[in-house]
Structure formats: structure tokens, C-alpha cells
Amino acid sequence: PPPPPRSYGGGGGGSGDAADSGGASDGAGGRAGILGMFLAGWAARVAADPQFPFKVLMEELVGVTACVLGDMSSRPNFGLNELDFVFSTLVVGSILNFVLMYMLAPTPGAYSLGSRVATLVSKGTTFAVVGFGAGLMGTAISNGLIALRKRMDPAFETPNKAPPTLLNAGTWALHMGISSNLRYQTLNGVEFLLGNVMPPPVFKVSVIALRCMNNVLGGMSFVLLARLTGAQKSDKPASSDSEAKERLI
Template identity: 70%
Template sequence: MAAQLRFSPLFHSKIFTGNCRPRTGKISGLSSLLPTTSSLSWSPALSLLPRASIPSQAFTAGGGGNDSGGPGHRGSGGGGDHGGDGHSRDEPERSDLVGPIGLFVNGWRARVFADPQFPFKVLMEELVGVSSCVLGDMASRPNFGLNELDFVFCTLVVGSILNFVLMYLLAPTAAVSASAASSLPSYMFEPGPFSLFSRIGTFAYKGVTFAAVGFAAGLLGTAISNGLISLRKKMDPEFETPNKPPPTVLNAITWAMHMGLSSNVRYQTLNGVEFVMEKALPPAGFKASVVVLRCLNNVLGGMSFVMLARITGSQKAVSDEAKAGLISHGSDVVSAAESADSELQSSDSHLK
């Protein structure tokens, strides 16, 4: 469900060149309308961000080469403080919180400072991306998933966590300098002087990263889902789930395989397709095509995960177990009939 975790070409309209002026092109307004990532495709870590990051020079307030519409622009004119409070205009405010919460809050502020549309993109990705994924998940199950709503709920929880974590990791911050650009392309088919080894390395690196995030989110999401179902059973002793809860570790491994294989392949392919469409279609047609492709990609991601979960056995429906029981029982009946027939034949031979 998620091949569009990237910042090229959709995000490249926000990347500044040496003279600190944004590039222009067909898709200059698209990044403000669409989230730059998508569900169940999930992303590289911060070490790969410099290629899609904004130079720190682009955030210096005051006169000069910055356009007023640039991301993270905080007003104009001279000065360096916000009303004398000690915070520079070219840096996001820091939180007084400590520990993991403080790190998260400061990271969130840095991302919003670099891209004011970041909260909106996260919201749209959670609503549209996860909804498309769940739709594909339900469409792949018997009776449109109504008999396996516990599995669908687990997919919803894991997908929501995956989307947020990967968008957070991919988002640029003002603190990352363009001089630290990675030698790897952001996706396999990105235009540029990249060697075949570098492109293969990008595919492998993204696959490992996607798998790691998928495993972590699978562990957390499955534990949350199973915990909520257990809490419901304690509150309502008569409540019974239609299926056995998915094993936490096995379900997390399934998510890791799905992210490293299916999502990674779709991520690379979709980025290449969008690059070709950008060159061939007018801006309006390109935007509409991207929306359609991303929704279809998320639906396909949900369907592919259900197929993989059936193969690994992480999500076994009662109907599947009943079929397996019937098959086993039928084989036992056949073997018993064959043994009885052989006994009759031997008794007939003795009588003769």
C-alpha cells in the first residue's frame, strides 16, 4: 500500500538551488495539495533525507534571494529575534520538554518550519491513504471482510502507525544541509548521474528500511489491536471475536515482508511512472493522474498484504481452519475406507 513515499518530483519544487530560489515547473503547486508519502510503502530514515532537504541558507529572514512563498519563510526585514525572546527567525522554536517527547516535539516543529503544509499532508495521508488501504484489504476478504473485521481493524491500526512514522522520517527539516547530499538516488529511476550499483543499492536500502519500519509498526499495531480486543472481552464477557487474534511476532514479520517486497517494488515503480507522466501530461492532467495512481496503489497494497498474510498464516480465518479440518477429515475417511477395502479383499482371498 505505499509506493509514493518520496519528495521527487512532487517535492522537488520546494528544493532550493544555489541562489536560494525555488525551482519552477509543472508541479510547483502539487506538493501543497497532496501528501508526499503514501500508506504501506514506508520510507527511508533520516540519513537519506539530505537529498530532499532544504538548504539552511534558504531560511534566513530578511532581504536577499528568498521568495516570500518559500517553505519555512518567517517574515521579512532585518533583525534576528522574535520580539527579543532569544529565538532566531531562521530556526524553529525549541521545546523545553526532555526525553522522547521533547525530541518528537522539536522534530515536529522543525518539519513544520521547513514545510508549513506538513500537518495537512499528514492528515490527508492518514485519511485518504489509510482508507484506500483498508478498502483494498476488505475487498480481498470473503464477504467484503465483514466476517474478519478483527483482522481489518488490525490492518487499520498498523497502517495508521506506518503512515505517520514514515512521513515523519521522510519530511525535510531546516537543520539538514544540502552539502551533505547522499550519493544514492531517492528512488531507482531518479534522473541523474547515478551508477547502476547506486540504483541497486537504493532498492536494497529502501527495502531493508521499509522492512524494519514495517516490523516495528507491526509489533506495536498488532499489540494495540489485540489489547483493545482483550479489553473489550473483559468489559463484555459475552463478546467473542470471529477469529483467533493474529500472533504478534508472526504478524509483524508478515508486515516486514510486505513492506520490504511489495511496498518497495511499488514505491520504485510508481516514482518512475510519475516522472514520465510529468513530462508527457499537462499540469492538470498530471495532478489528476497522481491522485488516481496513489489511491490505486494503496488499494493494491491492501490486497497484496491480505494475500501474504494468508500465505504466512498470520491471519487465519475460522472458515479457512474449517476447510482445513474438512480436508483432513476427508483424507482420514478415504484412508479408512481404503484400509477396510484391503481387509475385505484379504478375507475373500482366505475364503477362497
């Protein structure tokens, strides 16, 4: 059977020589090896898809903005009472969106349905692990900012309890392994097809529109998942209509 579809792996889309020459020494040599692997992988992705840098740029600028707006729109009071959660989503989302783009750069081929399903499962597992690690990082950053704020202003009280670290990381793992994996694999395939039939200016506009919609959907789906798992929930009960009207007066 044909091999699974070639979505480039985490560091490696380039030549083995670059990786071997970079990893020969410890310390600075090891860091240079990692950087060399990344640069080689980046070059391979650009060679396979000249529009790859533009897609990454739009993902980080337009996509992350849309993701944050989708996240905030799914929260009470447009997320203004939960800015700590929103910031955590912003940090983790920025990291994960780049990882998704880098690791899911597709190449065409006559792949069987079984090979495509195997790739979907293997990438989902990889992204779940990455999502768990990024979730730990995002929670640590969010909790650190809250602690710093309390140190500067002892009277400050957070509107929400800090999310359980492992539960929040597990929620990110589920989101990455299932929702993000399905959405980005589909999106990358659609973009790859559109790039072959659309003029470059029209294609770039379609990339912006598609990534906006994808990230808004991603932000909203994460909030729903976080509510379901209990990783993120507001401590303040919903106000009655009369209380809301009083605040507006």
C-alpha cells in the same frame, strides 16, 4: 561512482544546525530536537517537491481508504467477520504509509543502476524494520480492543484467534521490505516524471488514481501474504452453498 539516489532519511532532510540546536538538552529539549528534525525534514521535502503535501494528504485519505477496501475485498464476507484484522490493518497501514511517503521523497540525479539497486536494498531493509515495529503496535492495539470488548461483554467471542504477535510483525516486515518498497519507489518515480509534463490539475487527478490503485493492490497483497504465513486466518470454515442460501432467506 555516484552516490545512491537521495531518498530522504527518517528525520533528516534539513540542515545539521537545526538538529544540533534541538538535541542539546535532555527531556523537553530532546523532544524539541526530534520535532525540529521532523519539521526541517518536511521543509526540505516541500522545497524539493512542492506537490509533496498534496501527495501525503491523498496517501492518507484516498490511499488508506483504498488499502482497507482492498484488504476487506480479499477476505470472506468482505471482512465483516474479521473486523479486528481489518482495524489492525487500518492502524498499521496509516502509520506505514506516512513513513513510506516521508522516507522515499525522491530527488533527480544522474544515478547509476548499481546506486539505484543499492538504494532499493537499503530502503527495503529500513522499511522491514519499521514494518516489524508497526506490526507489533498494530497487534497490540487489536488485541487490546478485543480484551476491552470481552471485559465489557463477557459473552463476546471473537470470530478469529488473535494473530501470533511475532509472526504478524514479521509478516508486516516482509510486506514493507518487499511489496511496499517496490511499489512506492516505482510510484514515486512515475509521479516525479508526470509532475514535470502534466498541468497541475491533471497531475493531481493522476496522483489520486495512482495512489488508489497502489493501495488497493497493497491491501490485497498483504492479505495474501498474511494467509501464506499463517499470521491471519479465519477460524470459521467456509460455509456450504446451501447454508449460505439459508442465511439469505
